[in-house]
Amino acid sequence: MFRILFYTPEIPGNTGNAIRLAAVxxxxxxxxxxxxxxxxxxxxxxAGLDYHDLAVLRVHRDLETAWQELAPERVFAFTAEGEISYADITYQASDVLLFGPESVGLPADVKHDPRVTARVRLPMLPTRRSLNLANSASIVLYEAWRQHSFSGAGS
Known part of the structure; x- marks a missing residue:
């Protein structure tokens, strides 16, 4: 299944929502x-309600450790400066969906890491700075899962 990677998240409510997102x-x-x-x-x-025990959650001491464990074939880094839209990707179940910290987004060295397949944007109105981290992850994950016919979901 898809893998969401939050690089140094700052706001507990966003991560709690992402825990719930992963669980469901x-x-x-x-x-x-x-x-x-x-x-x-x-x-x-x-924010995570009673879903904490239902989610697959791993914490990595640094990005290099995360790369070693994940061994990703494809990594999509989500950033306002992305060259392609999230809707233009054909997602694979093993993809890593990378998001940065709420206050500043992904730093340049992470966005341009050689493991990053593409820098991706979510469309927004001009002059808007960013979308909530948990909401961004939800939008992308549900598009990726939709492309796989919501594999594993109940009716």
């Missing part, structure tokens, strides 16, 4: 440290 879709959620919260944070627990 069967995606894996990978987090790269440092994190801007602890797993005891009430906002993280509240």
């Amino acid at each position: 879709t069967g995606a894996e959620l990978h987090l790269v440290e440092p994190l801007g919260f602890t797993f005891e944070d009430a906002k993280l627990r509240r």
